[in-house]
Amino acid sequence: MTQSDTSLAIELRGISKAFGPVQANKDISIQVRRGTIHGIIGENGAGKSTLMSILYGFYKADSGEIYIGGKKTDIPDSQAAIDAGIGMVFQHFKLVENFSVLENVVLGAEDGRLLKPSLSKARKLLKQLADDYEMDVDPDAIIEDLGVGQQQRVEILKALYREADILILDEPTGVLTPAEADHLFRILEGLRDEGKTIILITHKLREIMEITDSVSVMRRGEMTATVQTAETSPEQLAELMVGRKVLLRVDKTPAKPGAVVLEVENLRVVDEQKVERLRGIDLTIRAGEVLGIAGVAGNGQSELLEVLGGYANGTGTIRVNGQPIDLTGTASDARTRRARGIAHVPEDRQREGLIMDYRAWENVGFGYHHDAKFGSGIFMDNAALKADCVAKMERFDVRPPDPNLTAKNFSGGNQQKIVLAREIERNPDLLLIGQPTRGVDIGAIEFIHQQIIALRDQGKAILLVSVELDEIMALSDRIAVMFDGRIMGERLPDQTDQRELGLLMAGVTGAAA
Amino acid sequence: DAHSSPGLIIDLGGKFDKSFNESAYNGAQRWVEETGGEYAETELANEAQREQTMRRMAERGANPVVVLGFANGSTLDVVAPDYPDTDFVIVDMVVDQPNVKSIVFSEHEGSYLVGMMAAMASETGTVSFVGGMDVPIISKFACGYAQGAKAVNPEMNVIVNMTGTTPTAWNDPVKGAELTKSQISQGSDVVFAAAGGTGIGVLQAAADADILSIGVDSNQNYLHPGEVLTSMIKRVDNAVYDAFTAAAAGELETGISVMGLSNDGVGFALDENNEALVTPEMIAAVEDAKAKIIAGEIVVHDFLSDNTCPAY
Amino acid sequence: MDLLTLLQLFDSSLRLSTPLLLACLAGLFSERAGIFDIGLEGKMLASAFMSAAIASYTGSVWIGLLAGIGASLVLALVHGVASITFRGNQLISGVAINFLASGLTVVIGEAWFALGGRTPQLEGASRFHELMLPLADPLRGIPLLGPIYSDVISGHTIIVYLSLAMVPLSWWVLFRTRFGLRLRAVGENPAAVDTAGVSVVGLRYAAVLICGVLCGIAGAYLATALSAGFVKEMSAGRGFIALAALIFAKWRPWHAMGACLLFGFLEAFGNRYQSLELFGADVPVQLMQALPYILVVLILAGLGGKAIPPRAGGEPYVKER
Amino acid sequence: MNDAMPKWADILLIPIINLALALFVSGVVVALIGENPFEALRILINGAVGSAYGWGYTLYYATNFIFTGLAVAVAFHARMFNIGGEGQAALGGLGVALILLFVDWPHWSLGLLAAIAASAVFGAAWAAIPAWLQARRGSHIVITTIMFNFIASALMVYLLSKVLLVPGAGGSPETARFAEAVRLPSAYDIAPWLGFSRSTPLNISFFVAMLAALGVWLLIWRTRLGYEIRAFGFSEPAALYAGISPTRIIMIAMLVSGGLCGMMAVNAVMGEAERLVIDSVQGAGFVGIAVALMGRSHPVGVLLAALLFGILYQGGAEVEFEIPGITREMIVVIQALVILFTGALDNMVRMPVERLFLSRRRQPVAPLPKDPTHPGGNPDAGKVEP
Ligand SMILES: Nc1ncnc2c1ncn2[C@@H]1O[C@H](COP(=O)(O)OP(=O)(O)OP(=O)(O)O)[C@@H](O)[C@H]1O
Ligand SMILES: Nc1ncnc2c1ncn2[C@@H]1O[C@H](COP(=O)(O)OP(=O)(O)OP(=O)(O)O)[C@@H](O)[C@H]1O
Ligand SMILES: [Mg+2]
């Protein structure tokens, strides 16, 4: 049987793939109908990205068959996938950071040996596509200057430019604001209505319910179920995914704010390119409350965390427990911040929060490696670190609970748990926490949210930065919205809504009334 | 005893350096051809092998053991007493041990003569010198050369350049050529090279620019017939040949032996390649000076005696 | 310093910077594609040997040049196989290639010519000769420009002009062609190139081979233009200087030319002014000889600014570990 | 993934196959120039490790390479590529010479301590400027250390032929011999019963090198500073987040690196030559790069790689001595092939062997990855935790 149903855009039969001893995909079969949006969900490390990468020719399956449009197709490399009309937006974008948008779009699809004609032709086409799908990007912008949302558009445009009929998106909304995500979904719907087929990987059940026609669930390398979206519920999907019932809401009691822990006055940061990133921030956080900072990525939240965390230069006043912090020192006094009781879960766990090549036990001391309990004198006590790591892994349910495993071999959610365990267990007065659940699966999100609330209830001050409005609304006791390096306003979660916050995030203040 | 065969340790420059080591090698080969004898030979690969190789040679029974180059001096000074039954010959250095024959050359005197010839051949009043590295032994050549040139014409301008400071200075014909071109641009029309493999580039650049050059150590006139004025030859080959021969006859005498003008240890090369370049007046003047030096009427300052040179 | 001396210095700089420039551009192609190459030195040396050997054997410098390029290409391939196909450490591979060239040239040379690793002296058609550009003589009379044209620009071997022409050509290839776009992309983010449907391996091999060709020309220039035959170790560290120039130039072709000309000029200057008197005291020759290197350090310190290498540089492209 | 294979295969089987391949290709080259490769191999091994005499030289060379290899390794951990070993070791030699020539030491032990200190300080000083320029001005360490090698050699030629030269010593650019009192005990003095001869260059510095290796191991894997150095080497943004100062780490790592290079002089200048000669380093700085890379920047790996190079140096000298047809350049070729096959072409053997092991023990379903892995690029790879 080498033919398959021609109404199917994609059919995978018995796909298996092992990375060394790890079986990432095991005998997976799936059918996706033409002109539909098909969701794929599954815990971190379930094998979703691997499966799609096989379809796109990035990895080669160990066994199994691929049918495109009913025809058996060999996809040995990405060129074959592109030829078969497949486009893919990877979870971690595959863009050349210091190239322009235009160059990234034409890369590999130039038509001619010389660049100039290809580029000018592509410029026109790109403009056309951008207009058609309302995806405004400056073709001459350099990728690294763009926000993630924009970068993602470039990825999508790349696929459309190659005339993809089948578009795979791997966790596209992980880095988007709600408005951006909404916009993306409108685009996807438009594409579907044109007859294109879309596969969407996401951890967000709301998105699955909102936009997909059918959905497959993966667990531990296997395909556990495929259902019509209309015939299922978020609770059922979550259970299929995690293998147990999951609490989809955060339970919390009202805050009991105590003494002021953090006071910030007129904080300003100018970056290396002499651009003012923070333009006079004032804020206060009390013990036992969570201040949520909402905002579109790139409006100064990162700089705020960095300067509070002690590794960006800024001016202004910062007081912790009433004592001012010296901002005139070098940028590298993150160590003294820790000594003052500030803990920090950075936005980018892989770049900053962890040494990806360190083992878990080495990472649990990272930043606190001068603590007396981790050694005496100039020496580190590795046994103490390991013991500490075992304990933390146990309490934070890190999987696998192996302190000798290298950080990069944990899934995103478990990496995040290691960072959280390290920072929370230090029992800080103030916890700075950025994007706590980015790219983390539902099971882990539930756990992480519980930990944050538990810390608050112990009377700690928490500064939460997130681009997920849902998360901000669910966890914060007060919400401050940042735009262009300023705080546009502060709201109480039960007295505001996503619409009002969304306007503030866009810099519109008048609408506050 | 006369039954053991001699040993030769070629120094770091290598057996075919077209000058010092090669000359020694040629001397050994000549001895082989003439006597049908056998000898052991090895090449040093690095500094730390000096002592190792000397001892290996001695322990293997070679007698005499000939080592080349000043750099072996202090090592031999330590090694020789351990092998009282072995004779050692060191070229270019004095080692004061009872079983060591030290052969030193009066390079400054030979250089003096070629310096005179350079000055006489020069039409521009500027001659030049390219050395490998600014170390005293090279300055000994340079200083003798400058004295000779100034003896002919006190107004003579002598440009002295050194190639570099790393070991590659001895193997950089490109830089040698570039230095020569630079000297030519400053007016030099005769250049004397004492720089190992670098000298090949010097002679080439001179030939390319149609100026004269002077070779060193062995007779290098043949490299560019008609363009090499002469070569300051240093008969290391003779030293080795003589040492081998004497040892075979059981007559090797230890102590210091100076190879100078008087015993043809140094000199200038005359052959069919340069006969058109060397005028009878030159020969006359140089032979005269040679005689005077031998007689002690002219004293050529030896740079090594005080590390200074009166001529530049 | 009078004009004439200055012109002579420039003339010398041009010659001295040519091998650096060729090797530097060679490294540029390789490193822009993400393959670091500290084996420039070895490839130059291998080419210097083979070009001289074959030129002396055939009597034709052009065949020699091809042979030199061939020898350099073989080593480039070794580097490619080690660092692309087998994803080995690029630094180790480079070190090995330098050693290999340094040993093999002499071993083969000795077995072939029995001249201690040296090749026979090259003469006539087995060497590159200096070219007089058209009108060099008549134009010499024009003040300033005349001598600049006739004495500095004219009167070099063809490889000097070739190397200068390589600068705009490299720039054009890298920044104006499809190949160049892909090549730069593969040095920045090979996964982007891979997912765009272009072979990472193919591009990287192409870059490494271009590097081999350019190093080959550089080596042949040393042995058949600047000198007349091979002498062991005659590359004399120029591959490392070219590498320094490449970093100094921040991996850009025109800057590479600037850096190499500067290095060449500093060396020429050091050659010309070996004995200098300052404030009545003799400056030691060694100080003058070290001057180019000291100046490079000072310039670097003064200019500041990080040299950011191609982001995927030095790392093998590994999809599955 | 390394855990595709048992550990013994990783650290023993693969290197042995690699080495065998290198020797095989070398053998082909030897055969091509008309010599007997088996004879050459026999002489090489026998000459290097077949007698106390051979060991005396093998370990002497290895000592040099341990110092320079450790030096490069320490810098690697901070992601600094120190090509300046040649210059730093040369300056270390200067330090040794000055402290031994201008101070009268009553006993070698004091002289040794002084020489260690002086060589380390001089070597570190020579690394300090490139380090500072890298840390503060962003000048690329690779260029500046290359430049400093050239500057060092110029400085050494100047000092040895103009300043430190012994008058009337025949013009050899070298210092006077050090006093008899500071002659380091050689292997013969320490352990004559092992059969070392009076002339063996192996000396007590070997133990200094072993201590240095232990020290480096402690520094990198047991101290807070080492933890910071490695963290910085893996990720600069993460280091900043953790309060680790890049300037401080770059300076410290490079000073330690330069100091270790300098200490090579204790062995070569004080222990062996007993005077400072021109070019006393003899390329050991560069060999150190190969040693560190092959030893994967771990002290144990460095020790093994240094020993391998020691064997090649000494065994090679024997081959050259015994077989006139094999020249010293042939030895360089063999070294190159060993570096190539054991270092750069490692995966050529590793990949098929790994596949072989894997096909025997693939797990049916392995939901989560299990063991630590170390990709080839990082200096920490394959570290051995004793
Ligand atoms: N490049 C790779 N090399 C080796 N193993 C890999 C690689 N990529 C993924 N894996 C392994 O395959 C398994 C499946 O990974 P995959 O990325 O497909 O999961 P996922 O479902 O996309 O997870 P997430 O939700 O975190 O994106 C992982 O557990 C991981 O161990
Ligand atoms: N080279 C690798 N070797 C082993 N496992 C890997 C490798 N690359 C990725 N993985 C694993 O594959 C899984 C998915 O990886 P991925 O990079 O998609 O991270 P993630 O869980 O989505 O986190 P994030 O969203 O923060 O990037 C994780 O378990 C990760 O640890
Ligand atoms: Mg994924």
Ligand SMILES: [Mg+2]
């Ligand atoms: Mg993820």
